[in-house]
Structures are given as C-alpha cells and as structure tokens.
C-alpha cells in the first residue's frame with residue numbers, strides 16, 4: 001500500500017497549494033501532492049500518510065523548467 005492511498009478524496013477537496021491556493025492532485029508514481037496550477041506546479045512530499053504542505057519542503061516536478069540561462 002502506498003502512502004498516498006491514505007489520502008482521502010475529501011482531503012483533496014479542501015486542500016490547496018500554500019503557494020498559489022490552487023487545488024492539489026496526487027501523483028501516485030512519485031507519492032507526492034502536485035499543485036494543479038501549471039504555472040506553479042510545486043510537488044509536496046507525503047510522509048507517513050501526512051502531506052507536508054510547506055513551500056520550503058516542496059520541489060518542482062520538472063527540473064527542466066528551472067533551467068537558468
């Protein structure tokens with residue numbers, strides 16, 4: 001059983017990205033909660049079934065988008 005199976009749809013209804021307040025979606029492959037705002041796109045880790053909705057704990061799912069020119 002993955003950690004994200006412990007997160008209920010009800011939680012997702014009320015949860016929001018702390019950075020931009022967009023709804024969150026579960027990324028089952030990475031076991032993270034991903035912001036649905038494509039401009040934001042932060043991925044929040046889930047530890048022991050508890051989502052860590054902290055901006056400084058989040059990471060961007062597509063590092064290529066962070067290319068610094």
Ligand SMILES: [Zn+2]
Nearest residue numbers: 017020035040
């Ligand atoms: Zn966001």
